Amino acid sequence: xxxxxxxxxxxxxxxxxxxxxxxxxxxxxxxxxxxxxxxxxxxxxxxxxxxxxxxxxxxxxxxxxxxxxxxxxxxxxxxxxxxxxxxxxxxxxxxxxxxxxxxxxxxxxxxxxxxxxxxxxxx
Numbered sequence: 001x002x003x004x005x006x007x008x009x010x011x012x013x014x015x016x017x018x019x020x021x022x023x024x025x026x027x028x029x030x031x032x033x034x035x036x037x038x039x040x041x042x043x044x045x046x047x048x049x050x051x052x053x054x055x056x057x058x059x060x061x062x063x064x065x066x067x068x069x070x071x072x073x074x075x076x077x078x079x080x081x082x083x084x085x086x087x088x089x090x091x092x093x094x095x096x097x098x099x100x101x102x103x104x105x106x107x108x109x110x111x112x113x114x115x116x117x118x119x120x121x122x123x
Contacts, residue, residue, distance in 0.1 A: 017097070019096070022096045025087060025090070028083075031087075037091050040085075040091060044084035050077045051081060055074065
């Protein structure tokens with residue numbers, strides 16, 4: 001009952017921080033500790049594949065031939081990706097907001113140095 005109340009509170013608010021999201025996701029992570037890291041990493045790849053599959057259908061069929069709620073369907077899959085990102089970050093002991101901040105800093109540095117395009121982690 002408490003989990004439903006928490007979920008209802010989240011659904012009725014306008015915004016959510018990464019911390020709030022990560023804390024909530026912890027309450028829905030039911031996999032065994034001995035598969036931590038492995039389970040969310042595999043789940044992340046599976047859900048990312050589902051996002052890609054829905055976008056593939058957009059390319060194949062065209063927007064005009066997709067269901068009326070195609071954006072919502074893709075957004076739901078992105079939500080699943082986000083859940084697995086949260087679970088993986090939790091298993092690593094790293095707050096999502098730290099990961100987001102580090103990513104912003106990395107991208108800002110690349111933007112300032114004019115190396116957004118290209119490949120490689122160390123550009």
